[in-house]
Amino acid sequence: MPNEMIDIMTSLTLLMNEEAERLRGRERALDLAELAAAKARLVARLEELLARRNRHQPQWTEQMDEETRARLTDCLAELRSASAANASILERQIDLSMEMMTAIANEARRLAGNRAHIYGASGDLARTDLATPISFNTQY
Secondary structure, eight states: OHHHHHHHHHHHHHHHHHHHHHHHTTOOGGGGHHHHHHHHHHHHHHHHHHHHHHHHOTTTTTTSOHHHHHHHHHHHHHHHHHHHHHHHHHHHHHHHHHHHHHHHHHHHHHHHTOEEEEEOTTSOEEEEEOOOOOOBTTBO
């Protein structure tokens, strides 16, 4: 069982490294859907193996030989490193997407001219921005 977990973690590490490299190369997110799906399957399989092992043999980690324990430890360290790098890149991609959507919304609001002027009780003029619908391909 530890060998199967090591194989899954190694595959997951390779997938995360590939995804990070492809994201660094500015590949389209749609082209990465297969990688994301494969990562989800591997994580689900790993969680299932760990849950089953912990349920049936709670002391399985103490029963491993030193070589397997060392391989598992190395594999976990590599997975942690790949996960951190992958998370950082994905977080930046999400931030860029949010910034882009904000810029698009601001430009749409500016072009639509949906601003209202409200007179206050003291005669002050306040401007408020009304929500402007955003459409892609001219459909709301």
